[in-house]
Amino acid sequence: MLTALFRWVGPMRFRNASVRSKITALIVSLTLLWAFAAWVTLREGVNLIGAAAVDAQLVEPSEPLLVELQRERRQTIARVGGGARIVDKALRDQRARTDAARAEFATSLDSSSLALAADDALIARARDVLDELTKLDTARKSIDSGRVGASQAVAAPYNNVIDSLYRMYDSVAAFDDKEIAKDGRTLSEISRSRELLAREDALMAGVFARGVFTGDSHAEFVSTVGIFRYTLAEAMSKLPEEDRTAYDRWTKSAHATRVRAMEQQLIQHESGTGPLPVDAEEWRKATESTLTDMQAVTLAAGDRLAERIVPIAVGVVVRLLLAGGLGLLAVIASIVLSITTTRQLLAQLRKLRDAAHELSDERLPNVVERIGHGEVVDVTKEVPDLDFGDDEIGQVGQAFNTVQHTAVSVAAEQAELRRSIRDILLSLARRTQGLVQRQLSVLDVMERRETDPEELKELFRLDHLAIRMRRNAENLIVLSGSSPARTWRRSVPMVDVVRGALAEVEDYTRVTLMPMGDVVLVGRAVGDVIHLLAEVIENAVSFSPPYTSVQVSGQLVANGYVIEIEDRGLGMKPEDLDAANERIADPPEFRITGTARLGLYVVSRLAERHGIQVVLKSSPYGGTTVVVLLPPELVEQEETPKPPDDTPRAGLPRRPTAVATATRPASAENVRTLNVASSRRALTLQPDVPQEQAAPVPREPEPEGESDVKPAEFTPSGLPLRVPQANLAPALREEAPAVLTSDKEDDDERSPEEIRAMMGSLQSGTRLGRTEAAKLIEDQQPGGST
Known part of the structure; x- marks a missing residue:
């Protein structure tokens, strides 16, 4: 399972690597392969060097130690078998030679x-050999004391000491060559056979000292x-031809033949019966010579x-030179x-990458922008x-050339298509705008x-x-990249600009207009600012509960000049606020998709x-908010401040001339509708703020006969009823203020008959509205009196 996982994961990771990483991996793998081949070859040389060092520092110093231990063992057994209680000089000298060999071995x-x-x-x-040699000192003392x-x-x-030496020989580093290693193990087996002959000689030394076999x-x-004869025969059968010949000569020598004959005699001798059939001195000389010859043959091998x-x-x-040097x-x-x-x-590849980036970052956007501006583009020259x-x-580069030709062609077609769509939107918007303007004119007459x-x-x-x-039609004009047709030559008071924006909001009665100051907006920006504020206020009213108000200050x-529009709705998440601000600050190119954010797009373009x-x-x-x-270049201070009584209060409308001539109170609904119509004509909206938000406006009573305007009493909810023109100064009643109109409306001339009909209609509506309001207040008063 792990192998399968590695086979699947490894290529997946390597497939996603860069070209440089892949080449580096190839070089590293090649270097590692060479290092492995060199090490395999070098290991043989290191093995040879190590074997030579082990032979010189370990094996050679141990061979004299092995021989001296065998001799000391024979003499010790002969002394104990003879019943001697004093260590003679020969044994002391032998022990000294053994200790010298042991010291040399420990030093190596x-x-x-x-x-x-x-x-x-x-x-x-x-x-382990040194530990066994340490135990030998204790054994000597025990033997000398007779225990x-x-x-x-x-x-x-x-x-035990000799067996530990042979175990050490078994751990000596072997050669990588199989024949050499086999011959080395065979010589080690022959050396073990020699140890068996030495044990046999030591055993007979004790028997000869006692004079009888037990x-x-x-x-x-x-x-x-x-065991000696069997192991020797097995080891000799594995020797190479030259070594086997040398061992055959040794086995046929006089000393080896005499040892085998004496062994046979001793084997056939029954224990405990008479003297031994072999002379002790003859046995010693024959076995000693046999052991010496056998050691010489083994060393020669x-x-x-x-x-x-x-x-x-x-x-x-x-091989090291070939694999190492040439490799x-x-x-x-x-x-x-x-x-x-x-x-x-x-x-x-870098050149191809740069060309791709240049195509995507420079050429395609440039071509699209130029086509969007109506310029004819030659694809062959551009790409x-x-x-x-x-x-x-x-x-691959030729394929990329084809790709970039196709990409630029498609981009040009798409840009042309988008320009055509913008032209269609502009055409439809202009037509809709013309129809709406005609509709407004008809409504005006009606x-x-x-x-x-x-x-x-x-x-x-x-x-x-x-x-x-009309605002929706202007949205289409903005989306198409053009400017709306509404323009003004003169500056407009900021309060009238905001009122004009409120005139384009459906639920404008929920908007509270705070004092805007004596500031005017330059004419070239009036239409776009009205449109911008209308979009923002419409959004604030739409996304807040109907029982809340929106405040504009x-x-x-x-x-x-700063205008703040604050609603009290559910608000937006921080990430949504950041996204909206980024979209407004850096408006993207208009696409057909994403209609849910058209308002933000329109606002961003106007801003x-x-x-x-x-x-x-x-x-x-x-x-x-x-x-x-x-x-600063869009706003100016008004040259002449307005009279105090004419300064618009929060939520209080500034009435046009036609309304100023009314002499009786009007209903709230009539006032609201009159303000909407007046705002369209004068481009200033005078909204009635909901009565719950209006504050009572104190005024001085006027002398009887100078004005028929009566003070407002109370609304159905118990708050003072606001009456338009109640606080208007007499001077203003005598001369109506100038009403700001657009360029088209400045040039609109009405006949005296039309003006008379308009004034009569306004007066009739005002009187009727005030009569109904008075009746309503009268019904709510206790006893039916005002």
Whole structure:
């Protein structure tokens, strides 16, 4: 499962890597392959060097120790078997030679070359030999004190030391060559056979000292002789031809033949019966010579094995040179070739990448922008072919040339299509705008002729709907990238600009207009600012509960004039506010999709046209506050301040001339509809704020006969009833203020008959409305009196 996972995950990760990473991985893998091949070859040389170090620092110092231990064991067993209680000079000298060999062996273990060449297992086996040699000192004391008397007990500590030496030989590093390793193991087996002959000789030394075979000693002798002959025959059968010949000569020598004959005699001798059939001195000389000859043959075989190792070492060196030297040259050449190829490949790919970025970041947007401006674009000149050569990268470059030709062509077609759509939108908007303007003119005439208050109320509602339709038509004009047709030559008071915006809002009665200050807006920006504010106020009214109000305020600041529109709705999330502000600050190109944010797009385009800053932020009341900052070049201070009585209060309308001539109170509904109609004609909306929000306006009573205007009493909800023109100064009643009109309406001339009909209609509606309001107040008063 892990292998399958690796096979699946590995290529997936490598497939997504860069070209440089892939080439680097290829170079690294090639280097690792060379390092592995070099190490395999070098390991043989290191093995040879290590084997030579182990042989020099461990094996050679141990061989004299092995021989001296065998001799000391024989003399010790002979002394104990003879019943001697005093250590003679010969045994003391032998022990001294053994201790000298042991000291030399211990010294060789501390060499640094052995520590580098030997592995941990070999060092551990060598330490075991030293531990057994330490135990030998205790065994000597026990033997000398007479506490140990049996031959087997005497031989045990020596046998343990010698067995630990052979275990150490088994841990010596083997050669990688199988034949060499096999011959080395065969020589080790012959050396073990020699140890069996030495044990046999030590056993007989004790028997000769006692002069008789015991049952146990005879059985041990027979067993040792059998094992010796078997292991020797097995080991000799594995020797190479030259070594086998040398061992055959040794087995046929006089001393070896005499030892076998005496062994046979001793085997056939019954224990406990008479003297031994073999002379002790003759046995000693024959076995000693046999052991010496056998050691010489074994060492000679070892020397021949070392000579056979030399050609192997030479071959290792040659392979090391070939695999290491020539392989290293090949790796270096591969690295150089890979680096140069990678640089060329990356240069071509970088050129192709830069061309793709230039196409996507510069050429396509430039072509689209130029086509959007109506310029004719030649695709062949705009997208020249790129030359990347004739290799595989060049073929990819040719394919890219085709792709960029197609992309520019499609972009040109799409840009042309979008321009056509914008032209269609502009055409439809202009037509709709013309129709709406004609509809407003018809409504205007109908309003002037109508005397019925109810019918006049419905006409005013249609008037308001037409004004909103005009704004929607202007939205299409803005989306098409053009400017609306409404323009003004003269500056307009800021309060009238805001009222004009409120005239284009459906639920304008929920908007509270705060004092705006004595500031006027330059004529060139009036239409767009009215449109912008209408969009923002409409959004604030639409996304807040119907029982809440929207507050509009404005004031001069250091950087221009700021208008704040604050609602008390549900508000927006921080991320939505950030997205909306970013969209307004940096408006994207208009697309056919995404109609849910057309209002923001229109606001952003209108603000961009005049350098207006529009920022949305959270309101402390839980809703949203929109800050509209007009630059200083769009606003001016009014030259002559208005009279105090004519200054519009929060939520109080400024009445046109026609309304100022009314002499009786009007109903709230009539006042509201009259204001809507007047706002369309004068481009200033005078909304009645909901009665719950209006504050009572104190005024001085006027002398009887100067005015028929009566003070307002109370609304159905118990608040003072606001009466338009109640606080108007007498001077203003005598001379009506100038009403601001658009360029088209400035030039509109009415006949005296039309003016008379309009004034009569307004007076009739005003009188009827005031009569109904008076009756309503009268019904609510206790006793029916006012």
